[in-house]
Amino acid sequence: MSVPTIATVAELAGVSTATVSRALQRPDKVQPETRRRVLEAVAATGFVPNSQARNLRxxxxxxxxxxxxxxxxxxxxxxxxxxxxxxxxxxxxxxxxxxxxxxxxxxxxxxxxxxxxxxxxxxxxxxxxxxxxxxxxxxxxxxxxxxxxxxxxxxxxxxDNIAAARQAVEHLLELGHRRIAHITGPLPERLAVDRLAGYRSGLAAAGITADEALIVEGDFSLDAGRKAVRRLNETGTSFTALFAASDQMAFGAISELRACGLSVPGDVSVVGFDDIVLADAFVPPLTTIHQPxxxxxxxxxxxxxxxxxxxxxxxxxxxxTRLVVRGSTAPVRQHPHPNPRTKE
Amino acid sequence: MSVPTIATVAELAGVSTATVSRALQRPDKVQPETRRRVLEAVAATGFVPNSQARNLRxxxxxxxxxxxxxxxxxxxxxxxxxxxxxxxxxxxxxxxxxxxxxxxxxxxxxxxxxxxxxxxxxxxxxxxxxxxxxxxxxxxxxxxxxxxxxxxxxxxxxxDNIAAARQAVEHLLELGHRRIAHITGPLPERLAVDRLAGYRSGLAAAGITADEALIVEGDFSLDAGRKAVRRLNETGTSFTALFAASDQMAFGAISELRACGLSVPGDVSVVGFDDIVLADAFVPPLTTIHQPxxxxxxxxxxxxxxxxxxxxxxxxxxxxTRLVVRGSTAPVRQHPHPNPRTKE
DNA sequence: ACGCTCGATGCAATCGATTACATCCTGCCC
DNA sequence: GGGCAGGATGTAATCGATTGCATCGAGCGT
CATH class of the missing domain: 3.40.50.2300 (Response regulator)
Incomplete structure (x- = not known):
């Protein structure tokens, strides 16, 4: 009652194993009648070729x-x-x-x-x-x-991560934002380095020097987004916009911003990167870079x-890639909201 | 310059293939010195056992x-x-x-x-x-x-899908909701059928007969959640709470409810099922059934x-499983919000 | 010193399918 | 009718590692 092999089939069909193999692999090499008998035997035994053996050969x-x-x-x-x-x-x-x-x-x-x-x-x-x-x-x-x-x-x-990141930053600049924070990916990595470079180049083109205090390293995860916002708040640097190197981090950041009593995009505009499935179901729907x-x-x-x-x-x-503008970004307020720590 | 096999290693080490195999599989079966020579040869050739052959045997x-x-x-x-x-x-x-x-x-x-x-x-x-x-x-x-x-x-x-779904419904009942909609999974399936049964039994225990117009079939996807809400609105049935058989559908539903100008949980309380990673980063954080x-x-x-x-x-x-109460559910309003279609 | 045990190693069969080559047979041409 | 081409099928080698069995030799007891 063990697993049927090509030999089982051959015996039942009254042919050699070579013929069985040929009937299955190169049907034109065997006579129709023989082939029929083989296929019948295959069906009867429930034979499935052992791929280990096949691949080994x-x-x-x-x-x-x-x-x-x-x-x-x-x-x-x-x-x-x-x-x-x-x-x-x-x-x-x-x-x-x-x-x-x-x-x-x-x-x-x-x-x-x-x-x-x-x-x-x-x-x-x-x-x-x-x-x-x-x-x-x-x-x-x-x-x-x-x-x-x-x-x-x-x-x-x-x-092109550099160009895509730059596009995200340009969008924020067009909305009037000047103090734009960035949550990067894990930094020794190319992906993260490139997006950071795009961020810098976007700012530079607008004549803005990047404020290093606004750049926080993350690792693309939800939690990294939350932590990054906490970190930004601790250092007390104010910002009106945030560009996260992944949507997950953007979500984490938004959730933390809200927890601090800030509204998105009212107080802070947020742009993500990836356009994951839930991006447009989020509240607010996330402005992000879409990747195909x-x-x-x-x-x-x-x-x-x-x-x-x-x-x-x-x-x-x-x-x-392309920038998808949704609800998480808005024109900057005339008087940027102060840092939440100093708020109330 | 082809891929090294066990024979290559055997020759280099000056032993038989059997010994190589044993040196790698059952180190105690060969002398330490022999083993050392074999391992050296393995390293020198970059040998990796062919798993097809190994598994075949x-x-x-x-x-x-x-x-x-x-x-x-x-x-x-x-x-x-x-x-x-x-x-x-x-x-x-x-x-x-x-x-x-x-x-x-x-x-x-x-x-x-x-x-x-x-x-x-x-x-x-x-x-x-x-x-x-x-x-x-x-x-x-x-x-x-x-x-x-x-x-x-x-x-x-x-x-236990029945008990879990029932628990979700009981939570909504405790908050005073009486008109609770349900978005099911694909219905011939056990998973969906059980959650629906739990929903019904929860209502029944509170002496409420399920209104069939409040039950909409979905398929667990984000989009199914959106469509279900649209469908509920079309039929004009009013409801103050919604239990979705998956978090994705809950997200879709919330996004659609908002698009209709309804607030969650202000106008409609929503409970999901699964507790996916983003559930607590969502705005509002999703009340849902946590699965381990x-x-x-x-x-x-x-x-x-x-x-x-x-x-x-x-x-x-x-x-x-356990119910995780977050921000997407709240006590029912005294005067339930009318159906959004009939609103304004 | 002889014989026996037991550990280390080698030889060769084995897993199951593929395929080069051998064999057989049919049919066709002269 | 003999010879040969070519298609269908069979035989057996092969892929690469594992492992039962055979072999060899060292060590030990008497």
Whole structure:
């Protein structure tokens, strides 16, 4: 009563295992009548080819691993969907892993590919373990999405974080804001560094020198947004607008601002980054930078398929972002609200 | 320059492949000196055992698939984390799949297990394909989480949806609400049916007959929440409170209520279900039913490990939920707000 | 010193499907 | 009718690691 193998089917159909394999893989290579008998036997036994064996022989798994920075950020879900769609279409499966931006975990997933659990890796993580950089030639097929590692030559699908961040700041400037705070991502990382650079360049273009006290480091999480606002309040620096490097941080910031009795956008305008699903259901609906998540996923997978097919490497792709103006930003008040600590 | 195999290592270390395998698998079976030489050779070649070959032989993959109803619902992320933690600890990997509650996709994932891509399947989907019910004896190891299929005897980790929904309704009743609307999940499904039953039983216990016009079917999504409110407004039925079968729907509903000029909780109190991450950052913070997501995931994986280890089946588990009261519910007004359509 | 035990290691079968090559058979042409 | 082409099918090698069994040799007891 064990699992049926190709031999079980062969016996039942009265043919050799080779014929069974051919009947299933290259139908035109066997006679219709034989094929019918084989298919009948397959149905009767409930046979499903053991993919371990098949892959061992064919040296492919038709599976790719999608490794994300932090799986609890819903932002990545939409990307997964894009990857999955392109993969499904090409007969690939997708495995999602949570890197938690931890070198060990990342290396673990790279080893999974080396161990032939999967054919390739789509990376959306903030770090690239040093240990791996030294053995670039041994690396499995890798596509980078969202993030960029300029020192590595790997196919990449990304967005222009500098320009996007700058656009967010320009929007606030147009509304008359001058004291604009910024909650960054984890700072040694490119993604965070670029958005910060965009913020600075936006201010600079308007002739404003960035006040370092208005820049607080976060880590893209909800809680980081809350803490950042608390930190800004503690230092007592006043501001009328806030640009957060992720929607989650924007949400956290708004929730904390409200807790301090400040209204958004009445007292403080807030801009996020990502345009996650809940952004427009939030109260107020969040003004943010929209990223074409689904397409980023799809393109990344397309590149992976190309890579695995030994096609000539496609050029790196920079996807378009756009500013979505909703209710969390408004023109600055004539007399900016004082810092909440000094309020009442 | 191809990938190193166990033979490459064996040659370099001057031993047989068997010894290499043993040095790596059961260190106590080889002499320390031999082992040292083998490990040296492994390091030198960068050898990583091919898991296809290993698993083919050992008939296990140490991978489980976590199949969820809809991957874009962030609710599942926390569950994934629980599963992943328990899995990692036991040396298992976790693959997450998106079922989209589609029979074909579900069957596809079941076949992945049959094809030995994974050892077992943790299901968190609303449907159980009819086709599979007829071949129960052939099914791979399956654990059901969150959902229940009473007609199937499979290890299950769930919550008491009826009691939890009832508790939500009781909270609203205590605040004086009498006209309580309910947005259900997709209705043929157990999860949705149970929460609806809890809603009805809560009302009944207070001597109130449910007004069918106040019950609108949804599908757990943000958009379903918005549409449901629109639908309620169209029919012109007035209500002072709303119980949504998911937080996402609650968010959608609140956003739509606001768009109609109603305040929450001023005009309408809203209770959700799930307590997703953003629930307390929302404005107003959402009153909802908290589910121990992380533990549900962990327990489900624990059951799977037991199942794979051929341990005697553990009893089904019902996890505790609790009502979390936040800012989206308030005592009913003396004179309930009229239906927004008839307003002004 | 002989024989026996037991630990370390090697040999080769094995997991299950794929596929190069061999074999057989049918049918066609001269 | 003989020979040969070509299609259908079978045989067996192969992918790479694991593991039962065989072998070898060191150590020990008498």
């Amino acid at each position: 064919s040296r492919a798994t038709r599976t790719v691993i999608l490794l994300v920075r932090d799986i609890s950020n819903p932002f990545y879900l939409e990307i997964y969907k894009g990857v999955e769609e392109a993969a499904m279409r090409a007969g690939y499966k997708v495995l999602m892993g949570d890197a938690r931006d931890d070198d060990e975990r990342i290396t673990h997933y790279v080893d999974m590919v080396r161990a032939r659990h999967a054919d390739g890796l789509i990376l959306m993580v903030g770090r690239f373990p040093e240990a791996l950089k030294t053995e670039l030639s041994r690396l499995p097929p890798i596509v980078i999405a969202l993030e960029t590692f300029p020192e590595l030559v790997l196919p990449t699908v990304s967005i 998540r689904f397409d980023i996923g799809r393109q990344a997978m397309a590149r992976m398929i190309g890579l695995l097919g030994k096609e000539p490497a496609a050029a790196n792709l920079v996807m378009e | 050992s008939r296990a993959t140490r991978t489980v698939i976590l199949l969820v109803r809809d991957i874009s619902n962030p609710f599942y992320l926390e569950i994934y984390k629980g599963v992943e933690e328990a899995a990692m600890r036991a040396g298992y990997k976790v693959l997450m799949g998106d079922a989209r509650d589609d029979d074909e996709r579900i069957t596809h994932y079941v076949d992945m297990v049959r094809a030995r891509h994974a050892d077992g399947l943790i299901l968190m989907v609303g449907r159980f394909p009819e086709a599979l019910k007829t071949e129960l004896s052939r099914l791979p190891p399956i654990v059901i989480a969150l959902e229940t299929f009473p007609e199937l005897v499979l290890p299950t980790v769930s919550i 997501r992380f533990d549900i995931g962990r327990q489900a994986m624990a059951r799977m490990i037991g199942l794979l280890g051929k341990e005697p089946a553990a009893a089904n588990l019902v996890m505790e």
